[in-house]
Amino acid sequence: MVVLEDEKEEEKSDNEEIETEINLEEELIAALEQLSTERKKNKKISKKTPKVEIEEARKIKEGLESQVIIKTKECSRMKEEITGLKDQVDKTNKEMKAYEGSIRLNENLKNQRPSHIKLGMGFKKREFSIKQDSSHVEKIQKAIAQLA
Numbered sequence: 001m002v003v004l005e006d007e008k009e010e011e012k013s014d015n016e017e018i019e020t021e022i023n024l025e026e027e028l029i030a031a032l033e034q035l036s037t038e039r040k041k042n043k044k045i046s047k048k049t050p051k052v053e054i055e056e057a058r059k060i061k062e063g064l065e066s067q068v069i070i071k072t073k074e075c076s077r078m079k080e081e082i083t084g085l086k087d088q089v090d091k092t093n094k095e096m097k098a099y100e101g102s103i104r105l106n107e108n109l110k111n112q113r114p115s116h117i118k119l120g121m122g123f124k125k126r127e128f129s130i131k132q133d134s135s136h137v138e139k140i141q142k143a144i145a146q147l148a
Helices: 002-111 130-147
Strands: none
Touching: none
16 A cells, blocks of 8 residues: 555656646746747837937937027027117217217317407507497498398
């Protein structure tokens, strides 16, 4: 009986080993199939990746080119604005110089002596008679009347 039991145990262990081997083979086959599937997926992804990367790079390039165009237009607009403002500043500076010149001229004219006073210039004082002054005024009035 002991021998029969030993033989039964050996058969069981042999059967278990065969089942284990079969299970291992099935697992190995399943793993190989899964590996093959993953490789195919990976190849598809790797084929798509350069295309996707190229497409993304193209989109980025287009975006950057459009930004460059916008910035170039803005730069040229600002250059035109700067030129216009410089012209305005130059015009204002010229007007200011002319205004300052007219102010100085007016001050000089206010400080000027009347033309008939010649004292201090080497002329001798001469007395005028009322008759001479009135004849001079009459001449001026006649000249004004003729012009009008």
